[in-house]
Amino acid sequence: MFITWGSKTVSRDLGPDGRRHCPTCECQRGFYKHLAYRVHHIMWLFRWPTGVRYASRCDQCGHGAPIDAVQVRADLGKSPVAWIDRYGWLLGIAAVAAFFLWAVLSDPHPPVR
Numbered sequence: 001m002f003i004t005w006g007s008k009t010v011s012r013d014l015g016p017d018g019r020r021h022c023p024t025c026e027c028q029r030g031f032y033k034h035l036a037y038r039v040h041h042i043m044w045l046f047r048w049p050t051g052v053r054y055a056s057r058c059d060q061c062g063h064g065a066p067i068d069a070v071q072v073r074a075d076l077g078k079s080p081v082a083w084i085d086r087y088g089w090l091l092g093i094a095a096v097a098a099f100f101l102w103a104v105l106s107d108p109h110p111p112v113r
């Protein structure tokens, strides 16, 4: 059996976050909400995210500061982390359980009575 695993960094722009002074650019700049996390996988199905970080970043230089994750999720009405990245591990466990259930129920040699 061939087993794959790995991880990748996911980076998403979550929309504008107003204008204010940027200490790096030393002037007024637009800012945007930014999400970054690392998603790990086994067989591409068992997935789980780590290091989920939200930040407000300058749209010119990228300078940013962490922002409250709860507030960002409340503003968006849902988590911006992809569903498959959050619950892929659960889907993988369900697939393995379904396989074993199928294997038990389709036993070609049922016990003799």
Ligand SMILES: [Zn+2]
Pocket (backbone or CB within 6 Å): 022, 023, 024, 025, 026, 029, 058, 059, 060, 061, 062, 063
């Ligand atoms: Zn800047």
